[in-house]
Amino acid sequence: MQRQGSIGGSAEFRIRVTGGVLLVAHLAFVAWFTLRPLEVPWVMPANLRPFAGIRADLALGWPEAARHIGEKLALLAPLGVLLPMASGRLAVSPLASLLRAVAAGALLSMGIELLQTGVPGQVVDVDSLFLNTAGVGLAHLALVPAGRSWLRRRALAPLTRAPLPPEEPAQGRTPTIPRVGIAPWSDALPPSSP
Numbered sequence: 001m002q003r004q005g006s007i008g009g010s011a012e013f014r015i016r017v018t019g020g021v022l023l024v025a026h027l028a029f030v031a032w033f034t035l036r037p038l039e040v041p042w043v044m045p046a047n048l049r050p051f052a053g054i055r056a057d058l059a060l061g062w063p064e065a066a067r068h069i070g071e072k073l074a075l076l077a078p079l080g081v082l083l084p085m086a087s088g089r090l091a092v093s094p095l096a097s098l099l100r101a102v103a104a105g106a107l108l109s110m111g112i113e114l115l116q117t118g119v120p121g122q123v124v125d126v127d128s129l130f131l132n133t134a135g136v137g138l139a140h141l142a143l144v145p146a147g148r149s150w151l152r153r154r155a156l157a158p159l160t161r162a163p164l165p166p167e168e169p170a171q172g173r174t175p176t177i178p179r180v181g182i183a184p185w186s187d188a189l190p191p192s193s194p
Contacts, residue, residue, distance in 0.1 A: 019085030034112050038121025046124040053127035072131035080139030105136030
């Protein structure tokens with residue numbers, strides 16, 4: 001039996017598998033990028049004051065600030081698309097889907113920041129948590145509703161284009177049953193005993 005809201009058949013399976021593979025690949029990249037030790041001559045102190053890092057980035061000038069803020073927004077942004085893709089559900093509330101993706105992005109970003117406390121050269125920044133989470137939400141809002149709508153139309157397209165059966169006459173068809181010969185009564189009755 002097909003689950004409500006699923007795409008159906010092999011398309012649903014392909015989307016889930018593709019989403020799962022891309023999700024694992026992206027998470028592996030994020031782990032490598034954020035948790036690898038860096039050899040640096042000195043390290044900035046941890047930023048635990050909200051928006052202090054963003055203000056410091058903006059003080060560097062617009063091109064440099066856009067690069068720093070853009071990197072933090074883009075790091076986990078693919079999760080906003082890959083998490084719903086890996087779930088493969090079409091009939092889900094847009095708000096519930098957004099909240100799920102943003103919560104997963106926030107938890108993953110918090111986990112990364114906590115793990116960075118033990119990695120040489122990596123600095124904990126609370127603003128990264130905010131920007132990573134915002135990136136997940138923005139990517140989800142930009143792509144997922146349109147993608148789900150397209151997939152729903154695609155799934156319903158074969159149903160709307162199916163040819164109608166030819167119209168039958170009001171009385172219906174006359175069945176064509178092969179005729180079977182009827183045996184005479186004498187052959188049909190068992191022989192009587194005297």
